[in-house]
Amino acid sequence: xxxNLSAPDPESLHPVAGVALGVTQAAIRKADRKxxxxxxxEGGARVAGVFTQxxxxxxxxxxxxxxxAAGGEVRALVVxxxxxxxxxxxPGLIHARRTCADLAELIGCAPAQILxxxxxxxxxxxxxxxxxxxxxxxxxxxxxxNWFAAAQAIMTTDTLPKAASRRIKVGSAIITITGIAKGxxxxxxxxATMLGFIATDARLSAQLVQDAVAYAAxxxxxxxxxxxxxxxxxxxxxxxxxxxxxxxxxxxxxPDYLAVREAIAAVAIQLAQAIVRDGEGxxxxxxxxxxxxxxxxxxxxxxxxxAHSPLVKTAFFASDPNLGRILAAIGYAxxxxxxxxxxxxxxxxxxxxxxxxxxxxxxxxxGQRVMKQxxxxxxxxxxxxxxxxxLWTCDLSYDYVKINADYRS
Amino acid sequence: xxxNLSAPDPESLHPVAGVALGVTQAAIRKADRKxxxxxxxEGGARVAGVFTQxxxxxxxxxxxxxxxAAGGEVRALVVxxxxxxxxxxxPGLIHARRTCADLAELIGCAPAQILxxxxxxxxxxxxxxxxxxxxxxxxxxxxxxNWFAAAQAIMTTDTLPKAASRRIKVGSAIITITGIAKGxxxxxxxxATMLGFIATDARLSAQLVQDAVAYAAxxxxxxxxxxxxxxxxxxxxxxxxxxxxxxxxxxxxxPDYLAVREAIAAVAIQLAQAIVRDGEGxxxxxxxxxxxxxxxxxxxxxxxxxAHSPLVKTAFFASDPNLGRILAAIGYAxxxxxxxxxxxxxxxxxxxxxxxxxxxxxxxxxGQRVMKQxxxxxxxxxxxxxxxxxLWTCDLSYDYVKINADYRS
Numbered sequence: 170x171x172x173n174l175s176a177p178d179p180e181s182l183h184p185v186a187g188v189a190l191g192v193t194q195a196a197i198r199k200a201d202r203k204x205x206x207x208x209x210x211e212g213g214a215r216v217a218g219v220f221t222q223x224x225x226x227x228x229x230x231x232x233x234x235x236x237x238a239a240g241g242e243v244r245a246l247v248v249x250x251x252x253x254x255x256x257x258x259x260p261g262l263i264h265a266r267r268t269c270a271d272l273a274e275l276i277g278c279a280p281a282q283i284l285x286x287x288x289x290x291x292x293x294x295x296x297x298x299x300x301x302x303x304x305x306x307x308x309x310x311x312x313x314x315n316w317f318a319a320a321q322a323i324m325t326t327d328t329l330p331k332a333a334s335r336r337i338k339v340g341s342a343i344i345t346i347t348g349i350a351k352g353x354x355x356x357x358x359x360x361a362t363m364l365g366f367i368a369t370d371a372r373l374s375a376q377l378v379q380d381a382v383a384y385a386a387x388x389x390x391x392x393x394x395x396x397x398x399x400x401x402x403x404x405x406x407x408x409x410x411x412x413x414x415x416x417x418x419x420x421x422x423x424p425d426y427l428a429v430r431e432a433i434a435a436v437a438i439q440l441a442q443a444i445v446r447d448g449e450g451x452x453x454x455x456x457x458x459x460x461x462x463x464x465x466x467x468x469x470x471x472x473x474x475x476a477h478s479p480l481v482k483t484a485f486f487a488s489d490p491n492l493g494r495i496l497a498a499i500g501y502a503x504x505x506x507x508x509x510x511x512x513x514x515x516x517x518x519x520x521x522x523x524x525x526x527x528x529x530x531x532x533x534x535x536g537q538r539v540m541k542q543x544x545x546x547x548x549x550x551x552x553x554x555x556x557x558x559x560l561w562t563c564d565l566s567y568d569y570v571k572i573n574a575d576y577r578s
Numbered sequence: 579x580x581x582n583l584s585a586p587d588p589e590s591l592h593p594v595a596g597v598a599l600g601v602t603q604a605a606i607r608k609a610d611r612k613x614x615x616x617x618x619x620e621g622g623a624r625v626a627g628v629f630t631q632x633x634x635x636x637x638x639x640x641x642x643x644x645x646x647a648a649g650g651e652v653r654a655l656v657v658x659x660x661x662x663x664x665x666x667x668x669p670g671l672i673h674a675r676r677t678c679a680d681l682a683e684l685i686g687c688a689p690a691q692i693l694x695x696x697x698x699x700x701x702x703x704x705x706x707x708x709x710x711x712x713x714x715x716x717x718x719x720x721x722x723x724n725w726f727a728a729a730q731a732i733m734t735t736d737t738l739p740k741a742a743s744r745r746i747k748v749g750s751a752i753i754t755i756t757g758i759a760k761g762x763x764x765x766x767x768x769x770a771t772m773l774g775f776i777a778t779d780a781r782l783s784a785q786l787v788q789d790a791v792a793y794a795a796x797x798x799x800x801x802x803x804x805x806x807x808x809x810x811x812x813x814x815x816x817x818x819x820x821x822x823x824x825x826x827x828x829x830x831x832x833p834d835y836l837a838v839r840e841a842i843a844a845v846a847i848q849l850a851q852a853i854v855r856d857g858e859g860x861x862x863x864x865x866x867x868x869x870x871x872x873x874x875x876x877x878x879x880x881x882x883x884x885a886h887s888p889l890v891k892t893a894f895f896a897s898d899p900n901l902g903r904i905l906a907a908i909g910y911a912x913x914x915x916x917x918x919x920x921x922x923x924x925x926x927x928x929x930x931x932x933x934x935x936x937x938x939x940x941x942x943x944x945g946q947r948v949m950k951q952x953x954x955x956x957x958x959x960x961x962x963x964x965x966x967x968x969l970w971t972c973d974l975s976y977d978y979v980k981i982n983a984d985y986r987s
Contacts, residue, residue: 291906489983524667
């Protein structure tokens with residue numbers, strides 16, 4: 170059961186001018202489910218992305234990087250679920266390029282103008298013929314108001330589709346930002362989440378699209394973890410279709426651009442949090458905030474040590490304020506000169522530990538009260554500097570084991 | 579259920595001359611269980627240890643380090659289970675010192691000649707009066723043939739006591755090595771396991787005792803992981819009582835010393851593997867061997883990425899050869915210039931992957947056959963150098979979650 174998350178209202182997902190989406194059931198792994206998505210872009214769109222740092226990155230990640238680096242105008246994205254096309258060696262690259270070529274022929278562009286994405290099981294051959302067979306149906310389905318179906322078509326073990334949308338005013342123009350994402354497991358993004366696509370009709374220079382995608386990733390998908398497994402397929406793409414009635418923004422310091430960038434990051438954060446809320450087996454949504462560190466890197470080390478600890482995560486699942494486990498995780502986070510005597514640990518508003526040990530005023534009943542909530546903030550104050558970071562994670566439950574023990578079976 | 583592990587036969591645990599052990603039920607956390615151990619050493623014993631790198635290290639670890647550094651002759655160890663005395667700040671240190679002082683008075687030595695150890699729940703005050711009250715019973719129980727009871731007295735969530743013993747001939751002398759350990763959870767030792775104590779009657783110089791404990795830790799307790807959580811209390815002590823009929827060994831290159839060191843390491847490996855076999859919820863014993871790396875550090879990174887991955891561990895639990903998850907873990911292990919095209923992945927004798935993808939000759943049935951075994955070797959050949967490493971871990975099951983969700987309740 171996802172934590173305080175419901176499916177988005179399809180009506181709330183504003184179309185983005187110049188961006189059309191089409192889906193179909195291609196039977197890539199299972200019948201009777203949407204599993205193939207084409208996102209077609211009108212001419213003039215600018216696209217930038219961030220990708221997994223996993224050395225066993227998937228074939229489509231390699232091809233998408235190549236096509237972006239080639240610098241041609243991107244005309245379409247193609248996304249399949251059910252098969253990750255990762256750990257597939259040279260045949261995997263051939264399959265990813267074949268899919269680009271098939272779609273390019275159908276819509277009349279060069280293969281290098283297509284970006285491919287895949288998600289699903291690793292180390293199995295991509296059923297490339299089924300994808301080819303499904304592409305015409307996707308094209309027939311292309312509509313600008315099709316974001317909800319697109320969110321459904323990229324799900325794997327997600328229990329709910331994930332999409333977010335907002336509009337902001339920039340000068341006299343209203344610009345729209347709409348995005349979709351999928352997550353659920355193998356989630357510890359290192360550059361980006363499993364799959365996230367955000368489109369806006371804002372007119373942004375190529376440099377600003379790149380800046381905005383990196384900024385949004387850093388504030389959102391790079392701040393979540395479910396199980397600490399960095400996927401082979403993580404990809405986060407930002408499309409700026411440029412169809413809004415505005416002059417092109419090209420100054421990274423301009424207030425208009427900063428407003429657009431914050432709105433894009435807000436959509437990305439909403440999607441990233443949705444991934445955690447729908448994490449495999451999740452019953453709690455945990456915010457880990459690390460404050461007053463010497464630098465952001467050590468804040469992230471401490472935060473991830475807490476967020477990855479199976480012992481901490483099972484204690485949250487049990488609603489058991491066995492909070493010494495959090496101190497242990499802070500202690501092994503790898504901050505060599507950490508003075509544990511200076512650290513304060515809060516659970517929401519409850520001061521649990523200070524001066525290297527339990528706060529004398531701490532009452533187990535207070536910890537218990539917070540632990541029973543479905544949303545909990547762990548706040549660690551290092552008291553050694555000005556840096557801070559915020560991460561989001563979930564608990565570790567029986568169902569995580571069940572889902573991952575059964576995933577292929 | 580532990581994996582291919584049974585309780586040691588008490589008769590198999592050879593006494594070590596000069597090392598007497600006594601236990602009692604002190605009701606530290608629960609009634610009716612052995613939870614306090616004193617190990618008393620005759621004069622002339624040499625002791626060396628390695629301890630957790632966790633910055634929130636327990637008060638007894640701090641005190642034991644201080645007392646060892648002071649350089650006096652160690653006369654006794656005192657170990658309690660049920661409470662870790664970690665995350666307890668200044669009061670924790672006072673409690674650990676008080677326990678040393680109480681025992682010192684009873685056996686007639688200085689407090690700095692006592693080394694304290696604790697294991698159990700973190701961030702709760704040590705019930706120091708109960709320990710004081712239990713010490714006389716431990717002393718009354720002191721016997722050299724009491725290793726089995728000692729192994730029982732240090733258990734927490736362990737389902738079986740862990741002890742190992744062997745004898746080797748050095749010149750004309752027979753020397754004995756006997757040790758005990760406890761583990762079960764919060765196991766990813768960084769210097770040593772939760773608690774391990776090995777004694778030998780070999781006569782070793784102070785330098786060689788230090789060398790042997792570091793060597794044995796590196797070969798054993800530093801090669802295991804259950805959940806990746808490095809404990810606050812990890813301690814591994816080696817006692818050389820010097821009672822064997824032999825000249826003192828003082829050359830780190832002498833064949834006699836190297837034979838003793840290997841025998842000590844063999845006992846340590848047996849104890850370390852027993853900890854993994856009795857890991858919380860374990861149903862499989864997994865050996866991860868990484869070969870042909872450029873250096874040992876990168877082999878360990880790759881090995882631990884596999885051994886810590888919840889997705890890999892749940893696949894083992896399910897006996898599901900979803901082996902792409904292992905490739906993904908190799909890919910995110912943090913070896914920046916890894917060429918995935920060169921890597922070979924074996925499951926026991928089955929070549930699963932090569933050239934960046936699945937081995938064309940690999941049959942799912944072969945993977946399935948190996949995955950159903952209770953003991954499995956994952957072998958990764960990096961093909962970029964001469965270094966190798968071997969780690970041991972277990973799977974991640976429903977019972978891991980259950981045990982850790984219920985541990986305090």
